[in-house]
Amino acid sequence: MNDSETKPKTRSAKRRTRSGGRAANTARRGGELFKQSPWRIPVNQDPPIEPLPEEGVEAIHDGAMKILENIGIEFLNEEAQELFAKAGCRVEGSNVRMDREWVMEMVRKAPSRFTITPRNEEREIIIGDRHILFGNVSSPPNYYDLDLGKKVPGTREQCANLIKLSHYFNCIHMIGGYPVEPVDLHPSIRHLDVLFDKLTLSDKVCHAYALGKERVEDVMEMVKIAGGLSEEEFQSKPHLYTNINSTSPLKHDHPMIDGSLRMIRRGQAVFVTPFTLAGAMAPVTITGAVTLSIAEALSAIALFQHVQPGCACVIGTFTSNVDMKSGAPAFGTPEYMRATQITGQMARFYGIPMRASGVCTANVPDGQSIWETSNSLWSAVQSGTHVVYHAAGWLEGGLIACPEKFIMDCEILQMIQRYMEPEVWDASPESIALDAIKEVGSSGHYFGIQHTQDRYMSAFYEPFVSDWRNFEAWEAVGSIWTAKRANQLYQEILERFEAPPLPSDRLEALTDFVARRKSEGGAPTDF
């Protein structure tokens, strides 16, 4: 950076100097596209918003326990049924009922904090305490970008591009499931190709889908290879995670429980996230939907703690509401926000880390998508969420992944992470700055004084897709709306993308593993 770019100027001066636009800025910076926020494991400084009084928390807990005791949960997994039976639970066919004392004894074994360590140990994440982490959009079957201008089934190339964006942005801490489902890859080998891309294009924490034993085992093997780990090292602590959903109401399916058991038995982490849509798969009332969600989540977590005491579990929330008029799901609503906050209360009650999401109903990266996403992201902050899934790139209730939305969401995520830095509200005498106030008095301004000069470089959040030029300057460079700016940016990021280093022997071993497993036919596709 040179002085003429960074020195504070009066408003009128700015209007002259910035007319070159972002492209000119880029050039001046000698190749660096923009200054993004640093990698950090943010500490959520805000106390959680807790809509429910203590009796409300007790009421949801009591409701969830009554569900587990009297109604039961369907576990469509014979191994799980046997494990529950041996533990003394009442198993009738697939229905499993369990006493609250046993459930709570198991739940208490779950750690309130754990780490997940990817192949780059500097990108280790801490889940728990007051940390809050963000992951990219996961699992949309479709893709949309402004150049296409339409919704299309996802491809490996689009998937890889979104992995690159996930790796590029420091505000994204972990790679979720496939950021878009690469429908051009056969389901039997899809996990091999995408995990190869994930592990070579990024060195952040990875995810495995719990969809049949081969997929989970393959992905664990690939993470082990990419990390250069022995089996003992791999099992010593979490190196990846899976996220499972119950089939609400009151059901866990076979492959998700199977995959989770395989993961926890080798020391890996499991997020359990019921999808309880109030008014559809769950009661139309928010506390009712949360009660159902808690019962479903705890039933699986209790099983996992019984099998592997102390294993790393996260309690997820995906409680939202339907559109009253149509029955279709809606996200980022006021009810969604309160459901997330209430789930936060429950997760703290059980002492288990929590997962929420960055979500919207909107179909394109427009104003609606941002108010819905902002609502959901701020409710994650307000609820004491530890992991925010789908935090960048999500559209259409999770049916579309979008690179422009990804870029726009990253601006919001960077702002949220800056918002959590205590230096913003430092109240030391140097920050309260009486000497500077006296120096400037009532007739000057603060641009040029030493107190400002010493601090302005890092005093404020610096955006990368927000355009802070005035209307005339913004007009002079083409009147570009946010989504279009995001379109330009994601393409520039992809053009300049450099994959993180991976030792050649590991790359070779990964390549060989993928080739061998493909030659063996990959994974069955009868799930």
Place this chain on the structure above:
Amino acid sequence: MNDSETKPKTRSAKRRTRSGGRAANTARRGGELFKQSPWRIPVNQDPPIEPLPEEGVEAIHDGAMKILENIGIEFLNEEAQELFAKAGCRVEGSNVRMDREWVMEMVRKAPSRFTITPRNEEREIIIGDRHILFGNVSSPPNYYDLDLGKKVPGTREQCANLIKLSHYFNCIHMIGGYPVEPVDLHPSIRHLDVLFDKLTLSDKVCHAYALGKERVEDVMEMVKIAGGLSEEEFQSKPHLYTNINSTSPLKHDHPMIDGSLRMIRRGQAVFVTPFTLAGAMAPVTITGAVTLSIAEALSAIALFQHVQPGCACVIGTFTSNVDMKSGAPAFGTPEYMRATQITGQMARFYGIPMRASGVCTANVPDGQSIWETSNSLWSAVQSGTHVVYHAAGWLEGGLIACPEKFIMDCEILQMIQRYMEPEVWDASPESIALDAIKEVGSSGHYFGIQHTQDRYMSAFYEPFVSDWRNFEAWEAVGSIWTAKRANQLYQEILERFEAPPLPSDRLEALTDFVARRKSEGGAPTDF
């Protein structure tokens, strides 16, 4: 509404029935454009976020008091200087220094809660307690809408249209200053025409600009006439308010203090809002900028309480930061959010109601405008703000008023107000709904059951500009992005607008008053 429109359906069913789009919905509703949220004085249920520990609050208070004691504030108003001198403050020219004991004695006289009663008493607002109110954008010199596609100086027609929108939406509680400056009206008579429009197009609480005695006196007279009030009735409680800004750093100008004194002496309310832009007119540090803001605000409030003990005052915040690269103001930033929260802590420390804003830097109603506005609105909620100015329609740092942005902001405001309704998180046995959970079990869904049928009509927030259709249905009705939908909506609202009733004698008296004052030349324009 008929059954086929409102009965909960499965997702696939919805995709068929909603293809008629919003226009079809409108037609079915027999002329009602959409169902907007009811008028209510929201109660902010969330405890405020308080970044500063008690020592931090004390440090800012001590800093503000030291400014008032040792540096002083410039009051460019001779009457104020005389009043301060008589009160025992140290007045040297325009510089006024005041002891903290005196300041705090005066500040303690300010009520923590008051009402403002417009001509329609059902639209009375309560400022204080845990209420939060929202007002429209005020004072931009320019206007932008999608049809124009450019920024133009404001006109009376645009101003009246924005007044109509402000009246139409129940989520807007009060009319701020001119929602756009009508530059086609001569400044000498502008206040007469705009207040005539305000008082005939709306029956909500009005505002007077403190710009010379004639304007304030004229507006008070017009509010009195429109309300059919005697002078005694008018003075018995606040019926309108003014908002003044200090000229930071450390200065109050003549007309704003003059207008405020005229207002409080007749029982009306004054908001005092310094504009302390960190790094420009205030220290580059957030706590420094807030300290300056508090000193400036308290100096005026102390004067007003000295002159009229117990008069209705609000402490405003307009602390944001500059763009580090250009020195231009930025809004809705992480630093803005923390400044607002910290000002909330200070306002509670002094026991005075607080004003904040809904603001953004963006030039058009795009994604950026919404994340900046969402950040600022949520920080208002988080800070315990009582009045949120500029909450609908603001663009370009306050230089542009925009009807599409107005519509979009109203969706956010409706969601915030719904978010505050305790029924959302009701945890009674009926809401936790164990019977319904048992009834549905693990194989059904909740659409058809009685528990849902009894509640679905009002269970969830219903949007009016958000489009919750899936991509294909949204595409089938034209792939319309949010801003364009807002464009259609604001025009439909204006087409159907009906002004609230005003007794003909009062209308006649208002008309006569405006005519007389115009014939007298209106107000001087030498301010």
